Amino acid sequence: MSPGARLVIADPGLSGPIGHHLGYSQAVAEAAQARGIPALILAGRDFHGQVAGGAVPCRAAFGTRYQTSGGGGGLRRALFAAAARLPAPLAAQVAPPLRAFRRHLRRGAAPDGFGAELAAALGDADGRDLVLLHSVSAANLTGLPATLPLAALCVVLRRTPGEMDRDDPGPEPVGAVLRGLAARFGSRLRLLADTEELAALHAPLAGLPVRVAPLPVVVPPVPQHPPHRPPHLVFAGGARAEKGYALLPPLVAALRGRARFTLHSGPVDAAADPLVQQAQRALRGLAGPDLALLEHGLDPAAYQALLADADLLLLPYDAAAYGPRSSGILAEARALGVPAVVPAGCWMEAAAGPVPEVVFHGPADFAAAVERALAALPGLTAALRAAAPEWRRRHSPEALLDALLFTIR
DSSP states (O other): OOTTOOEEEEOTTOOSSSSHHHHHHHHHHHHHHHTTOOEEEEEETTOOSOBGGGTBOEEEEESSOSSOTTOOOHHHHHHHHHHTTSOHHHHTTTHHHHHHHHHHHHHTSOOOOHHHHHHHHTTTOOSOOEEEESSOOHHHHHTOOTTOOOSEEEEEEOSOHHHHHHSSOOSSOHHHHHHHHHHHHGGGEEEEESSHHHHHHHHHHHTSOEEEOOOOOOOOOOOOSOOOSSOEEEEOSOOOGGGTGGGHHHHHHHTBTTBEEEEEOOOOOTTSOHHHHHHHHHHHHHOBTTEEEEOSOOOHHHHHHHHHHOSEEEOOOOHHHHTTOOOHHHHHHHHHTOOEEEESSSHHHHHTOSOGGGEEOSGGGHHHHHHHHHHTHHHHHHHHHHHHHHHHHHTSHHHHHHHHHHHTO
């Protein structure tokens, strides 16, 4: 980067101290500053507080959100609350058409304001900055003006083209949105994705190279304690239907007395998917000394402590929904050397490490895969702890910064 240039991280999804948005933005900002590159984070207007104890400047800049189409509203809450009382097969049929209807309305909404807000936030820039957008929707990208004062615009594509065309879509398919960016920004535009599979999906649609940007994982030291007795099984990151939350109650019931569970759901209210509401009611009925339910957000320190104390992470995700997408929680588990049970047929299967016992093949195999992992737990733990240092090296903030700087040479 040229002398005096900054790394500006524009993150409309950063609205509070909970979740991966803050971790990603802070990690790459601190890596830049460690190399003598000034960094600035632009967050959502709801973000109040300091980043890295005030060491990283942060401005609350965006009223426009990232991923607005999954929001609540009275209609959603009423329908989902009623559906949550139906038998599970019927409850599962309510959410998809309502989401489709909301997406249809979103296509006719007013133009996305992210581009204008970013231009205002960069108003004092001198045109030498590298601007990183690591979590943006197609709608966010549509309104970016060519007059933004920057030297390079790095866009990380973290969802499939199909998802970007369904959730907060632009007025055109995402391929056309990306080609429009290329026409406006020319050689200043850099496209990246956080998995090779996502890069391969987006490149032909955009007509541009899409490089891989590793996730910037920051975790405590690799735990050295032997597995707990009974083993501690953890689900973290919030309750969503695509995360397979409905598979947890039968697993807890089946392993009662043989394992200890901590399940982090975050708040589950009437706006949650009906199957998630049903699962939460069932889990509340099972709560006790061997099942802790965390129905609130976790700050970064508490979240990392929870992962580090786990003997086995539970990721009962929908393989079709996740596909080539990365998982920040799995990346953190690998960096900690903690085994994680993951679905077959998606990025997570390859990323889980050389331990086939942790892979499940469809919802019916999830509980059996957990049993297989528990039976082999000491060996799995040893293998993943041995592999953790190399994973940390390849998925570090410094590695991400290298990828960003490589694009502007």
